Amino acid sequence: MPISLHSVIKTFELQDQFTVHPGCPSCHRIFQPTIPSSSHCPNCDLPLFTSKGTNIFQKLSGRRPPPPPLKFAVPIAPLSSLLADFFAEGEMESSVDEWQQTPHEPGQYTSPMDGTVPCEVKSHNGSLFFDKASLEEENEIRLVVTFSLDWFNVNNSAFASSHSTGVMLFCISNLRPELRYQTKNLLMPIVLPGPSEPMTEQLQNYLKIIVDDLIKLYEEGVRVKTPTCPEGRCQATQWSLA
Incomplete structure (x- = not known):
């Protein structure tokens, strides 16, 4: 085994x-x-x-x-590279496209996308990030990802009683609720090997890799092939902490 x-x-x-x-x-x-x-x-x-x-x-x-x-x-595995496999599945692409067609009612909060930040955040050119007028390509996808860090400690294991392993995760907030938090749809950019949790200052070494990639996605985007666009669609990303 x-x-x-x-x-x-x-x-x-x-x-x-x-x-x-x-x-x-x-x-x-x-x-x-x-x-x-x-x-x-x-x-x-x-x-x-x-x-x-x-x-x-x-x-x-x-x-x-x-x-x-x-x-x-x-x-x-940077988020910019993980998105290629993520959008290779047609259901992911169609779910994100559905969100773009869903009207937002002020004062009603049924999704993370209804929050103040997604509604008011600006793109790199100064326009609203999710406003159609800010899209540089007609079929461009704009994503919101939430970021989290969690630790796993196998307390009842004889060979790892004090070993703590960390995982950094991204969740695509544009997805439908029934898809958003499924394990297969969570994107894991870094595994922190342990055996103990790093101090705050040490953790910055990992976060720098994450943030540098997010800035690139926000300012430049990345082009990935999808089932409906085999020539590739541009993806731009905005993020928040969970």
């Missing part, structure tokens, strides 16, 4: 969307995946990779040894 996420993915021949980044287990600084395996954290002077010697078989065969394992692995 698979006992880890890696073994589950391998056993069932699944594919994930994450790129694994090296991180410092002390200060939680995150580095690019292409960093040399001999690298140390410049803040803490700790090695980022586990040292691993060359075995006899590798020496005799002349084969290059595999990359050493990371001491602190951080899986990352």
